[in-house]
Amino acid sequence: xxxxxxxxxxxxxxxxxxxxxxxxxxxxxxxxxxxxxxxxxxxxxxxxxxxxxxxxxxxxxxxxxxxxxxxxxxxxxxxxxxxxxxxxxxxxxxxxxxxxxxxxxxxxxxxxxxxxxxxxxxxxxxxxxxxxxxxxxxxxxxxxxxxxxxxxxxxxxxxxxxxxxxxxxxxxxxxxxxxxxxxxxxxxxxxxxxxxxxxxxxxxxxxxxxxxxxxxxxxxx
Amino acid sequence: xxxxxxxxxxxxxxxxxxxxxxxxxxxxxxxxxxxxxxxxxxxxxxxxxxxxxxxxxxxxxxxxxxxxxxxxxxxxxxxxxxxxxxxxxxxxxxxxxxxxxxxxxxxxxxxxxxxxxxxxxxxxxxxxxxxxxxxxxxxxxxxxxxxxxxxxxxxxxxxxxxxxxxxxxxxxxxxxxxxxxxxxxxxxxxxxxxxxxxxxxxxxxxxxxxxxxxxxxxxxxxxxxxxxxxxxxxxxxxxxxxxxxxxxxxxxxxxxxxxxxxxx
Amino acid sequence: xxxxxxxxxxxxxxxxxxxxxxxxxxxxxxxxxxxxxxxxxxxxxxxxx
Numbered sequence: 001x002x003x004x005x006x007x008x009x010x011x012x013x014x015x016x017x018x019x020x021x022x023x024x025x026x027x028x029x030x031x032x033x034x035x036x037x038x039x040x041x042x043x044x045x046x047x048x049x050x051x052x053x054x055x056x057x058x059x060x061x062x063x064x065x066x067x068x069x070x071x072x073x074x075x076x077x078x079x080x081x082x083x084x085x086x087x088x089x090x091x092x093x094x095x096x097x098x099x100x101x102x103x104x105x106x107x108x109x110x111x112x113x114x115x116x117x118x119x120x121x122x123x124x125x126x127x128x129x130x131x132x133x134x135x136x137x138x139x140x141x142x143x144x145x146x147x148x149x150x151x152x153x154x155x156x157x158x159x160x161x162x163x164x165x166x167x168x169x170x171x172x173x174x175x176x177x178x179x180x181x182x183x184x185x186x187x188x189x190x191x192x193x194x195x196x197x198x199x200x201x202x203x204x205x206x207x208x209x210x211x212x213x214x215x216x217x218x219x220x221x
Numbered sequence: 222x223x224x225x226x227x228x229x230x231x232x233x234x235x236x237x238x239x240x241x242x243x244x245x246x247x248x249x250x251x252x253x254x255x256x257x258x259x260x261x262x263x264x265x266x267x268x269x270x271x272x273x274x275x276x277x278x279x280x281x282x283x284x285x286x287x288x289x290x291x292x293x294x295x296x297x298x299x300x301x302x303x304x305x306x307x308x309x310x311x312x313x314x315x316x317x318x319x320x321x322x323x324x325x326x327x328x329x330x331x332x333x334x335x336x337x338x339x340x341x342x343x344x345x346x347x348x349x350x351x352x353x354x355x356x357x358x359x360x361x362x363x364x365x366x367x368x369x370x371x372x373x374x375x376x377x378x379x380x381x382x383x384x385x386x387x388x389x390x391x392x393x394x395x396x397x398x399x400x401x402x403x404x405x406x407x408x409x410x411x412x413x414x415x416x417x418x419x420x421x422x423x424x425x426x427x428x429x430x431x432x433x434x435x436x437x438x439x440x441x442x443x444x445x446x447x448x449x450x451x452x453x454x455x456x457x458x459x460x461x462x463x464x465x466x467x468x469x470x471x472x473x474x475x476x477x478x479x480x481x482x483x484x485x
Numbered sequence: 486x487x488x489x490x491x492x493x494x495x496x497x498x499x500x501x502x503x504x505x506x507x508x509x510x511x512x513x514x515x516x517x518x519x520x521x522x523x524x525x526x527x528x529x530x531x532x533x534x
Contacts, residue, residue, distance in 0.1 A: 147400055151393050155383045164379055165397065168372040169404050172411035179415060196414070200407065211400050214317075218392040277487055281498065288500035291507045298511075337514050345507040352503050450515070457522045464529035477530075 106138025271442030325391025
């Protein structure tokens with residue numbers, strides 16, 4: 001537990017020193033959401049129908065762009081290697097890194113989402129569902145993303161390759177997340193979607209740290 | 222590099238365990254070479270039989286006319302695309318756990334053939350959908366899942382090609398394949414869910430013509446043909462991979478010297 | 486036998502484009518794969534380290 005707290009506070013401190021990166025990701029999120037109406041026209045009914053998908057896809061892309069922050073800096077200055085040989089179980093350290101990554105990427109996006117939903121004239125109930133779905137879904141994006149980031153550590157073509165690896169795996173999160181918001185906007189209950197999203201989160205919490213550790217060991221062998 | 226695995230393979234070889242003997246590339250290479258023509262011929266024969274049944278025995282469908290005959294290609298291709306991914310993940314996992322060189326090579330050898338079948342399933346699915354439902358692409362649950370499966374294959378191939386060290390490439394690919402294979406049912410289920418929710422598309426590939434026995438026979442023959450073909454293609458590809466990677470090994474040099482007199 | 490003539494066979498009840506478009510693509514893909522495999526086998530045997 002001590003190790004977990006230590007790594008989380010360390011990563012948070014480092015992220016705060018590079019506030020620009022965190023901020024840029026949020027700006028990217030907002031810009032992408034804004035692009036869709038510009039591309040598809042301002043018709044309110046159309047936008048209201050598309051809003052869940054747009055916000056979620058933008059969150060996906062923004063999360064994906066932030067993934068290289070997870071391991072690259074530590075890999076470059078050798079601290080990742082230190083973590084691999086340290087006495088603490090690698091799994092705890094990886095979970096800590098993923099947690100702090102989510103706190104500066106997924107969490108802010110989830111909190112910002114209601115404002116963006118207002119731009120699309122989503123009903124209030126749906127705004128709440130949007131926020132909850134992002135709160136449950138963005139950790140999954142960080143978890144799966146960590147596996148991709150670990151696999152592509154130091155590999156050429158890293159950024160785009162990471163996208164190719166990770167985006168197909170994001171599909172269930174997108175479907176259940178955006179689907180829940182759409183259901184709620186249509187007057188139906190979003191709880192089946194959110195429960196399934198929760199189930200995906202549970203599975204990811206078990207599988208992703210193992211896979212990320214395995215991938216890190218592969219990268220360093 | 223993988224010296225622990227090497228020792229295990231050689232130790233097993235000495236003990237004379239049949240299976241493990243062939244797990245060493247020097248023994249597997251000639252075995253695969255003898256098997257390739259066998260499976261290729263088997264594939265050709267089964268394909269001919271399947272096509273004969275599909276085109277000359279199975280009757281014209283009442284609702285879909287003769288366009289349904291695409292099914293003898295589409296369904297076996299789709300089956301193979303999913304089956305090959307699981308097999309690939311199995312070999313990859315085996316390589317990760319047992320640290321055997323050959324297992325990783327087998328996974329890498331399967332991927333291109335799997336991707337090809339996925340592409341054919343999508344292509345034939347589109348060509349079947351156009352006359353049947355009026356559009357080249359209907360966001361049917363099965364076709365959409367196939368498309369995502371294609372991305373998973375391309376991701377595996379992309380990752381393993383981007384890493385220069387073959388051992389690291391194999392093992393990174395293995396982690397990816399294992400994560401992928403866990404995700405495939407989740408993705409499939411979520412796409413089904415998504416499809417039934419958006420009531421717009423009531424079209425479904427599952428609403429295939431009710432199977433006359435001859436239609437089923439044709440499909441099964443083609444599926445077996447595709448399987449035999451996949452084995453032949455994989456074995457051929459793995460032979461090339463073995464040669465490419467084991468360039469420096471003594472047994473490769475000996476084979477080259479031995480065949481220097483005859484054809485290369 | 487289902488077909489009266491070669492023309493009927495090729496026409497596939499009006500769906501010839503789709504049916505032969507599918508099987509043609511399959512034939513093409515297999516041909517490409519077989520050629521690629523043969524080429525790779527030749528190259529791997531000939532290449533000197």
